[in-house]
Amino acid sequence: MECFCERKETYELKVEEDVGADPIWCNQCGCNLEIGPISNTLTNELIEWVNRYGEWID
Template sequence: MNCFCESGETNDLKIEGDVGTDPIWCNRCGCNLDIEDVPISDELTEELSNWAMKYGEWIDWDKDKLLPNGIGLEDEFNQIGLELTEKVKQELGDKYKVKYSPSRSARSYAQNGL
């Protein structure tokens, strides 16, 4: 998978949700990777893509405000992300290092009174 690392490719991956991006990143340089380039099953690709599209459902984007039960919604999102990360690890095996980076945006909104 191509990235911005000096070697031009990576085997160190991070699963992370964000607005409008694929959920797989180079853990070294931070490059967002094309999920279609990751050697995982079509089924898991679809699961990850569907999960990523739910990023930020705990925020009212029009009002830039945390929704009621926003922290709970984010916690649920993070739990699913952990489960999907384990599936990615199983499918990729030892050739890749894979970690999960949980969302913390709801807590940030809550701390700032939004």
């Protein structure tokens, strides 16, 4: 996955909820990464998880 690190790619990911951002982050530089390429099942589970996160904020 491409990010802003010197190597321009990372294999160290952090999964963290945030309103208005995809839940995948580079663990080195903190860059927000797009979901993918991962399975449709995992993508849907992550999207549902993020949507539940936003419920308590509203």
